[in-house]
Amino acid sequence: MDHSYMAAMEEMDSLSDSSSIGEAVSGRGRRRRESDEDDGIFYIPERRRSLHLDQTPMDTSHWQYVEQAFSPALSYRSMTSEENLSNMDGEEGSPTRLQLRRADSYSSCYSLDSDDCEKIIPKVKNKDETATEVSDTPVLKHNPNEFKHPALTVEFTFKAICEILRELSEDHLLFFKVMLWKRYPQSFNTPPQSLDLVDLVDRLLECYNLEVSLQITKTLLESIKERRLVKLLQSLCLRNEVRYELCKTLKKTYGEIDDDSATQGERRPLDDFFTKLDITSIANNGPNVEHEVRTIDRLDTNSSKPVKQISTKDLISAERLEKTNVKLALITGVAGSGKSMAIKKLILDWIEGRSHKHVTFMFPLPFRELNKFKGSEVSLLQIIQTLYPETKKLRDYDYTCNECRVMLIFDGLEEYKEPFNFQHTSLLTDHTVISTLNTIVVNMLRARLLYRGIYLVFSRPRIRSCIPYGTLHDEIELRGFSDPEKDEYFKKRFPNPDQAARVIEYTHSSKTLRIMCHLPLFCSLVADEYQCIFKEQGLQAQLPRSITYMYTKLLLALIGQRRTLGASPWGPDNGGDFLMVLGKLAYNMLEKGTLKLNRYEWEAHELDNEEAVNNSGLCMVFVTKPHLFSHEKVLSFIHPTMQEYLAALYVFLSFRNQGKNLFEPPLKEKFKGYFKGQKPMELYKSAVDKSLQYDDGKLDIFLRFLLGTTLKANLDLLQPFCTPSPKWQSVAEDAAALIKKRIKDNQHPNRIGNLKCCLEELGV
Numbered sequence: 001m002d003h004s005y006m007a008a009m010e011e012m013d014s015l016s017d018s019s020s021i022g023e024a025v026s027g028r029g030r031r032r033r034e035s036d037e038d039d040g041i042f043y044i045p046e047r048r049r050s051l052h053l054d055q056t057p058m059d060t061s062h063w064q065y066v067e068q069a070f071s072p073a074l075s076y077r078s079m080t081s082e083e084n085l086s087n088m089d090g091e092e093g094s095p096t097r098l099q100l101r102r103a104d105s106y107s108s109c110y111s112l113d114s115d116d117c118e119k120i121i122p123k124v125k126n127k128d129e130t131a132t133e134v135s136d137t138p139v140l141k142h143n144p145n146e147f148k149h150p151a152l153t154v155e156f157t158f159k160a161i162c163e164i165l166r167e168l169s170e171d172h173l174l175f176f177k178v179m180l181w182k183r184y185p186q187s188f189n190t191p192p193q194s195l196d197l198v199d200l201v202d203r204l205l206e207c208y209n210l211e212v213s214l215q216i217t218k219t220l221l222e223s224i225k226e227r228r229l230v231k232l233l234q235s236l237c238l239r240n241e242v243r244y245e246l247c248k249t250l251k252k253t254y255g256e257i258d259d260d261s262a263t264q265g266e267r268r269p270l271d272d273f274f275t276k277l278d279i280t281s282i283a284n285n286g287p288n289v290e291h292e293v294r295t296i297d298r299l300d301t302n303s304s305k306p307v308k309q310i311s312t313k314d315l316i317s318a319e320r321l322e323k324t325n326v327k328l329a330l331i332t333g334v335a336g337s338g339k340s341m342a343i344k345k346l347i348l349d350w351i352e353g354r355s356h357k358h359v360t361f362m363f364p365l366p367f368r369e370l371n372k373f374k375g376s377e378v379s380l381l382q383i384i385q386t387l388y389p390e391t392k393k394l395r396d397y398d399y400t401c402n403e404c405r406v407m408l409i410f411d412g413l414e415e416y417k418e419p420f421n422f423q424h425t426s427l428l429t430d431h432t433v434i435s436t437l438n439t440i441v442v443n444m445l446r447a448r449l450l451y452r453g454i455y456l457v458f459s460r461p462r463i464r465s466c467i468p469y470g471t472l473h474d475e476i477e478l479r480g481f482s483d484p485e486k487d488e489y490f491k492k493r494f495p496n497p498d499q500a501a502r503v504i505e506y507t508h509s510s511k512t513l514r515i516m517c518h519l520p521l522f523c524s525l526v527a528d529e530y531q532c533i534f535k536e537q538g539l540q541a542q543l544p545r546s547i548t549y550m551y552t553k554l555l556l557a558l559i560g561q562r563r564t565l566g567a568s569p570w571g572p573d574n575g576g577d578f579l580m581v582l583g584k585l586a587y588n589m590l591e592k593g594t595l596k597l598n599r600y601e602w603e604a605h606e607l608d609n610e611e612a613v614n615n616s617g618l619c620m621v622f623v624t625k626p627h628l629f630s631h632e633k634v635l636s637f638i639h640p641t642m643q644e645y646l647a648a649l650y651v652f653l654s655f656r657n658q659g660k661n662l663f664e665p666p667l668k669e670k671f672k673g674y675f676k677g678q679k680p681m682e683l684y685k686s687a688v689d690k691s692l693q694y695d696d697g698k699l700d701i702f703l704r705f706l707l708g709t710t711l712k713a714n715l716d717l718l719q720p721f722c723t724p725s726p727k728w729q730s731v732a733e734d735a736a737a738l739i740k741k742r743i744k745d746n747q748h749p750n751r752i753g754n755l756k757c758c759l760e761e762l763g764v
């Protein structure tokens with residue numbers, strides 16, 4: 001132990017241990033008015049004068065009330081807990097900040113305006129103080145032109161200095177305190193042994209501005225030869241700045257809704273809009289099978305484990321990580337189930353300090369962007385730096401050190417077409433090593449790329465085994481909206497309650513529409529439609545009651561350019577018309593009364609392109625467990641009604657484009673030329689009569705969709721799939737007359753209910 005240390009220690013012992021620490025950054029010493037217990041408002045007394053200046057009577061006119069930000073008021077304990085410390089980062093409304101920024105602070109020896117360094121250097125000194133200053137007091141210079149990074153907040157500085165000082169041994173901490181007391185006696189007039197770490201940092205930040213406090217800390221650490229901690233403090237500051245810049249970029253991209261809705265470019269904060277999603281701990285649970293007419297048992301899946309609800313805030317939480325060390329989660333959901341929205345929410349919550357506080361940096365890496373690196377030699381670091389140039393300041397160490405957790409979010413794995421050859425792809429554990437995109441992706445799926453990395457992979461339902469055997473991972477499923485959230489969505493989407501009520505009423509007008517609202521994309525399409533017609537026709541406007549209309553909108557959205565992921569072309573002129581292939585499959589399955597097909601069955605239907613099927617957004621492939629030890633990959637449509645819709649579309653387009661009436665017995669096909677001139681009503685009549693034969697209502701919804709194709713509005717939407725034919729006209733009125741006649745005949749009393757629904761579909 002050197003001389004100065006011993007001398008300082010002796011000097012200290014001679015002092016009394018009364019403390020004059022007032023309330024400060026940590027919130028210590030702040031008293032709460034008892035009567036305010038319940039009203040969420042804190043009384044923050046003025047900082048009592050902690051130093052020795054003139055005897056000014058306490059002026060209570062400065063007392064103020066501020067809204068409670070954290071409850072209870074921040075104590076040292078609550079602040080030092082991981083949660084609250086990070087909560088404070090950049091928290092504009094925090095009481096601490098309010099108090100610290102108060103310009104008229106009662107503590108008259110220093111200003112607490114952290115933005116003005118000059119003022120923060122102690123302003124008032126009396127002769128005695130000057131005399132006690134020791135010669136090795138560093139000169140604290142401030143360059144007024146120096147750029148103060150906005151990331152340097154009181155909260156960050158407090159947290160960083162505390163974190164660094166906590167690394168000191170007891171002796172060194174004491175030495176640090178003594179040096180503060182010796183070098184800055186005008187600020188640290190309290191015997192240092194009475195100051196614990198929080199009081200010490202409180203006092204430092206009360207007396208000096210943020211840069212100066214950091215500078216003092218570094219200087220003193222240097223003088224006790226704690227260079228490692230100086231570097232660590234510098235790293236913390238640098239990471240804080242990078243994180244700030246990154247958050248700014250992410251907030252711009254993910255913090256607002258950038259929807260293709262009819263909001264005419266209006267951007268709204270995500271929080272105003274985001275509706276809770278139904279996320280479960282079990283994946284591959286098959287499609288939602290709730291149905292208006294049929295009672296469908298859940299398809300036999302592998303869900304023997306109990307299903308747990310999860311929030312976007314819990315995807316690889318700190319606790320889970322600590323308990324299980326699971327660093328990889330595969331989150332699947334059908335097209336339009338809200339995966340991209342969940343990612344946005346996850347990112348925004350992290351930026352705002354509401355979740356994943358254990359994560360230092362979050363990097364969303366959409367496959368749409370990653371695919372651009374295909375064919376080039378690249379490292380993960382280069383990818384991150386290309387997509388987020390603000391990270392160039394980080395050093396390799398920042399990605400690998402123990403203090404940093406990096407979360408990589410991969411969106412849209414289904415858009416990645418390269419094979420995953422886990423056996424023959426070399427192991428990559430260094431983010432700086434140049435390699436191929438495929439090697440990076442494969443190693444990401446091994447959860448090996450970064451030493452302290454956390455990996456979230458979002459994808460449409462899994463179609464190929466994409467996690468290597470033996471890799472510890474979570475499988476999570478996103479299932480869209482549950483019932484209460486369906487209404488909630490519209491209430492958020494339409495701030496005008498009358499408009500929201502009207503849209504909700506519409507979704508309740510048909511059980512099928514209501515069920516389909518489990519798909520957020522479907523809700524957004526309904527909302528877009530209403531938004532348009534409210535604008536054009538006012539509040540009394542109504543959407544057609546046709547379910548075919550909304551399903552056609554959904555079809556168009558799913559196969560629209562934005563969502564088509566390498567599926568075959570859809571146009572009617574194309575020989576391999578994918579829609580017709582899928583429609584035929586749907587029709588055959590409907591006839592057989594089956595909802596899922598195994599691989600051999602679906603390949604027999606000219607559907608050998610498994611990826612195209614899955615990527616169409618209309619189907620999903622999932623895994624069932626038909627026997628105890630076996631798994632089977634099966635295909636189904638994203639909802640039984642989607643199967644019924646596509647089957648009806650297939651029947652309609654076969655007639656419309658090829659003159660084929662699929663309800664006619666095959667024998668008649670031989671005489672095709674003879675029957676070619678059939679009228680559209682022939683088709684609808686045979687469909688109505690066929691559906692009436694099924695007492696279980698197997699073809700009820702199918703029939704509604706088929707009759708929906710008689711309406712002009714739907715014909716217009718379906719135009720892209722139809723061959724040009726000037727003669728084709730709507731036969732909605734004839735179809736309605738036919739249904740009325742069947743109702744009157746009353747030959748199938750059980751089916752009357754559905755016939756009435758058909759009339760509704762036809763707008764009668």
Ligand SMILES: Nc1ncnc2c1ncn2[C@@H]1O[C@H](COP(=O)(O)OP(=O)(O)OP(=O)(O)O)[C@@H](O)[C@H]1O
Nearest residue numbers: 273274275334335336337338339340341520521524
């Ligand atoms: N939680 C939500 N709150 C509000 N709207 C949502 C939510 N989730 C999804 N939506 C709406 O549904 C639309 C489709 O959702 P999203 O793009 O997230 O689906 P996805 O699962 O990523 O689809 P894909 O697999 O096709 O990429 C969004 O554009 C948005 O309008």
